[in-house]
Amino acid sequence: MDLTAIVKSAFEKAFPEEDFTSVRVVPATDPKFGDYQCNDALKFAKKMRMNPREFAAKVVENLDRTSFEKVEVAGPGFLNLTVSADWLASELASFAKASHCGIPQSGSGRKVVIDYSSPNAAKQMHIGHIRSTVIGNAIDRIFRALGYDVVADNHLGDWGTQFGILIKGYRECLTDDERANLTVANLEKCYVLSAAKAKEEDGVWKDACKAELVKLQQGDAENLALWKRFIDISIAEFDRMYAKLGVKFDTYRGESYYNSMMPAVVERLEKAGLAEESEGALVVKFEDERLGVAIVRKSDGGFNYTTSDLACVESRVKDYDPERIIYVTDDRQQLHFRQFFAICAKLGYTTRLVHVPFGLMSYQGKAISTREGNLIKLDDLLAEAVRRAKAIVADRVPEGVDVDELAEAIGYGAVKYADLSHDPATAIDFNWDKALALEGNSGPYLQYAYARVQSLLAKADECPEAHDRRPTAGGFKVTEAAEKRLALHLLEFPGAVVRAAEAYKPSVLADYLFQTAQLYSTFYQTSPILKSEEPVRSARLALCALFGEVLGTGLHLLGIRTPNRI
């Protein structure tokens, strides 16, 4: 039975007139205090002007103690709880039986749009794209696990002035052969050449680019076909990266998709009296001065991100009617999103809009850009990750395991985990060794723990005296300290998933999984499993199976592969 409910009812029995909905039982901060603790006696005693220890004692008097081996009031009024072996066994048994690994299906019947990755077309992805892609995808997976109906949308940068430069460059800067076998690398090359020529003083090339852009915007068939081809090639290239990273989108609605809707958006703002002319531009002002002013139509008549995002919200609300839209972008865009959300509020949208900002990735202390010459391609990073993983794997790969496949799983896992294990808010300065760490708090550490437990379980299955991996209460008899710590921690898995979702921080889950794997490794080291006598053997195997399920499910939520053998 739920400990919070038990303790809460003791509070209520002791003081029937008070509201104790906020009371919570949490894991003990230190095993020496017991298994769980409740700190709320202190808060409520203060509120009710009582001595906190007396208050806590009164709660203990009213506590149903059947689930506890020991209950004590400690320090200024902490309630320290040690659970009984029966309680733990029965909790483990019901956790093992629970569907979805115990993750509450609180999102069932609710729809969420998650907007992430969003690279620019006609450019190769680089290390700066990892964060939005990997963090966004983990949030995507976590929300799906909670039962949400998720629409993962890739808001591609597929429209804008760069296409005039690209079309001109395509026509004049590439060989026939390059045009016939067009790749993103070629597109990038012709863009660089064309952009350089557009800077020439006579302005002839620049004007030609502009003319191509205007033709495209006016729907010229030839330019539109070229643009379409550039986009298709770009998406195919992105998908190649996404396949490596285990990322899948439901839609690829880029900026171009909303292009035609923007005049109507502006009209709507004007009709609602929200927009006004200012220095030739159309702007929205805010009551909160810190938000400054948002331009929705530039003085040259063009639209910008704010306009496009407003069109996008309107479209998403119409097509999906989500209860929430989550945007995963770098934190430079915080002001933009605050402005944009404020406008949505003025327009009366009730959809919850959430910006998940992450710290921008830099390299050697500088922003990643072609200009800085520090642009590392995502493809190169992933190839290097696989190469390093393979160097370690190669000479000790188990019989019958494909070396390349394993090296990919480990290499990509390392890259993803390096990012996911950090709080999104912290900025990361890219470093090869850290991004590709294979030991300690790393993706491969978790994968290794998973492979070891799977191997153990496979060995157990080979034994003639088959064990029951899902014993009922009593079967989960926990005997040693390391074993108990692991067992108690496993029960926290659903809570960790919920916390990760509430905070939009996959790092919460990554941290939980690392701790779990550490506890398992200690347990594994100190306690014999297959070699112990019954009934301890079965109990420990059941715990191992549970650990394997939790770790496997958790890694899946982070989008990290789980090889059975390493």
Added chain:
RNA sequence: GGGAUCGUAGCUCAACUGGACAGAGCGACGGUUUCCUAAACCGUAGGUUCCGGGUUCGAUUCCCGGCGGUCCCA
């Protein structure tokens, strides 16, 4: 100039949103393989949580004022 955000061990980061003696990884030093996978485990050293106030029984966490980094707006 205004605003956002961050500042924790030598380095990279945690700390379940106000709880007990601030924890991990890497690096350093020492130990553990006739034993279920040593990519592992155990131990030692390492801290004025940027500084100064305040609120509180209790502050890395909240408030105020500085300092420093990064970013956004003008």
